[in-house]
Amino acid sequence: xxxxxxxDLKKLQHWMFGYGTPETIAIVRIxxxxxxxxxxxxxxxxFEAFFTEKGFVPVAFxxxxxxxxxxxxxxxxxxxxxxxxxxxxxxxxxxxxTALGLFTRVSSAIMWLGLTSIHHRTPDLLHSGDTLxxxxxxxxxxxxxxxxxxxxxxxxxxRTGDATVPEVxxxxxxxxxxxxxxxxxTTVWHKWGGSTWRDxxxxxxxxxxxxxxRFPVPAFVDQQPFVAILTYGTLIVEIMLATTVFYKPLRKxxxxxGIGLHLGIEYRFNIPLFAFLMIxxxxxxxxxxxxxxxxxxxxxxxxxxxxxxxxxxxAIST
Amino acid sequence: MQCxxxxxxxAIFIWTWPQPSANLNREPVTxxxxxxxxxxxxxxxxxxxxxxxxxxxxxxxxxxxxYWDMFAPNPAxxxxxxxxxxxxxxxxxxKAEYPRIQHMPIPxxxxxxRYRKFTERLHPIDQSYKWAQFAYRMAYLHxxxxxxxxxxxxxYKHFRIYAVxxxxxxxxxxxxxxxxxxxxxxxxxxxxx
Numbered sequence: 001x002x003x004x005x006x007x008d009l010k011k012l013q014h015w016m017f018g019y020g021t022p023e024t025i026a027i028v029r030i031x032x033x034x035x036x037x038x039x040x041x042x043x044x045x046x047f048e049a050f051f052t053e054k055g056f057v058p059v060a061f062x063x064x065x066x067x068x069x070x071x072x073x074x075x076x077x078x079x080x081x082x083x084x085x086x087x088x089x090x091x092x093x094x095x096x097x098t099a100l101g102l103f104t105r106v107s108s109a110i111m112w113l114g115l116t117s118i119h120h121r122t123p124d125l126l127h128s129g130d131t132l133x134x135x136x137x138x139x140x141x142x143x144x145x146x147x148x149x150x151x152x153x154x155x156x157x158x159r160t161g162d163a164t165v166p167e168v169x170x171x172x173x174x175x176x177x178x179x180x181x182x183x184x185x186t187t188v189w190h191k192w193g194g195s196t197w198r199d200x201x202x203x204x205x206x207x208x209x210x211x212x213x214r215f216p217v218p219a220f221v222d223q224q225p226f227v228a229i230l231t232y233g234t235l236i237v238e239i240m241l242a243t244t245v246f247y248k249p250l251r252k253x254x255x256x257x258g259i260g261l262h263l264g265i266e267y268r269f270n271i272p273l274f275a276f277l278m279i280x281x282x283x284x285x286x287x288x289x290x291x292x293x294x295x296x297x298x299x300x301x302x303x304x305x306x307x308x309x310x311x312x313x314x315a316i317s318t
Numbered sequence: 319m320q321c322x323x324x325x326x327x328x329a330i331f332i333w334t335w336p337q338p339s340a341n342l343n344r345e346p347v348t349x350x351x352x353x354x355x356x357x358x359x360x361x362x363x364x365x366x367x368x369x370x371x372x373x374x375x376x377x378x379x380x381x382x383x384x385y386w387d388m389f390a391p392n393p394a395x396x397x398x399x400x401x402x403x404x405x406x407x408x409x410x411x412x413k414a415e416y417p418r419i420q421h422m423p424i425p426x427x428x429x430x431x432r433y434r435k436f437t438e439r440l441h442p443i444d445q446s447y448k449w450a451q452f453a454y455r456m457a458y459l460h461x462x463x464x465x466x467x468x469x470x471x472x473x474y475k476h477f478r479i480y481a482v483x484x485x486x487x488x489x490x491x492x493x494x495x496x497x498x499x500x501x502x503x504x505x506x507x508x509x510x511x
Contacts, residue, residue: 210397
């Protein structure tokens, strides 16, 4: 193997398993803790319909769906809806703890286990946003996600006066970014096997499904050539979010196009939280030191505005 | 740790691959056919790896399983909703609509979307084991004032199929897909479950 290839492999290994600042992981923790909480709050609205024995989905259906493979769930065989409700509430508390960074490791473990249990209890309700939540809940749990921007971090500062943020292993951060890239890469691969994505008419079909309707759009959006532009544009943006997003000069444009795509879907179609979850996951494409620079810049601006006011927040240093 | 992380990435990646096309064993004629066949053979090999090896347990037991086939390979071309007819011994038939997103104001749409999602996983024939439960629940949600026990519940799917792009809105089709003969004891105790 040539020296250049060895050097490239080492760079890749350093990128994947090296050390760095934990801000990205903390921001993902805050965003996903909050969104998973909101998602569970929305599920509470259909609790009786889908999580009780008198609803549409008794627990026996989950066992049938499992197809003989044991599933990680604390709700296996639970027919008492009070226990199921308790699991919902404990999981939501785990989400609050995760978002705030309070007892972060325990809170995030509760969030992950509770969410996985709820998903395995009623898999018939799941959409891609749920799958992303479950994947990110795992990564947040295994990451040092409470190392900064958390109550744990503030408690440590108050106790010791030490505002140092340790460098952490970055592999959970990289797992998050690669996970998002896998989402987009495989969705394009799946779509490329479909005739309507190839002939440029796919978005017309989605626009006809009135059960998905949210806000109206002008008629030209559902006519050619706009339908073809949207269809091929979707594929291009999604493939960019799997590839060029890792190339710094094209990262910003890739993410902006992704945000545009998802906000468009959010406006038009009733797919709750999906856009916000995908956009939140984009935080993982930025390095911790970039987030830190933005936060410091924002703090400096705020301090300049409120001159004379004493700050009680710890200044971050490594 | 590095090996575990790389294994996890490998596992979730191969779990997300598409399925091979249905005509896997067709004899290739053109170059495109040959390319398609090679792709299908690769995907079939991947199916054996993910479904027949212990890898399946790593992903399915833990909840690490994932699919990313949103609007793929083609977006759905059928708009559908469900209703039930609840028949009583005196001949009265009460019509009941399963929550329909299109008829809701926007805030309600947002928090009730799971009802629509469930219809996707209810109607296919291999999901028929869910239909009796569905029928009892529909009857339970729409009781008659005199608390009479229904004798039958019929489930209907209503749908529009958009077969060809840019054509006018197709007619609604109706299909009865299940009839439940109500067991009075099951019905009476439904609310205490």
